[in-house]
Amino acid sequence: MVPKDAEFPYSRVPKVAFMFLTRGPLPLLPLWERFFKGHEKLFSIYVHALPGYELNVSDTSPFYRPQIPSQIVKWGSVSLADAKRRLLANALFDYSNDRFILLSESCIPVYNFPTVYKYLTRSLHSSYDDPSRYGRG
Secondary structure (H helix, E strand, O other): OOOOOOOOOOOOOOEEEEEEEOOOOOOOHHHHHHHHOOOHHHEEEEEEOOOOOOOOOOOOOOOOOOEOOOOOOOOOOHHHHHHHHHHHHHHHOOOOEEEEEEEEOOOOOOOOHHHHHHHHHHOOOOOOOOOOOOOOO
């Protein structure tokens, strides 16, 4: 399937959607806040935590109100796939989101934001973590 129009009908800056699937607090939150600082127009954040859990952050944090409606998730069950689907569905509502990254509370950024953004937005390939003996994608 090919879109009818080759370009968007409006100007937009492609954003990266960072989708956090977490059981509760984000222990590395200060590191992520520092990572995102100064690049507010280039990303979106979505957090799926346990029902009833509320991130305790200031209103200047990029993590202020990014939580989506959630349900209890059990590792290895269909509910885990449902949670990922809810994260992606919420991220797809923003037409500016061009790339999507699924993260857990234990993930950390290894490179600075401009490097990650440039790599993701200029890449023509999908990436995934392949823990098999054939390597990591």
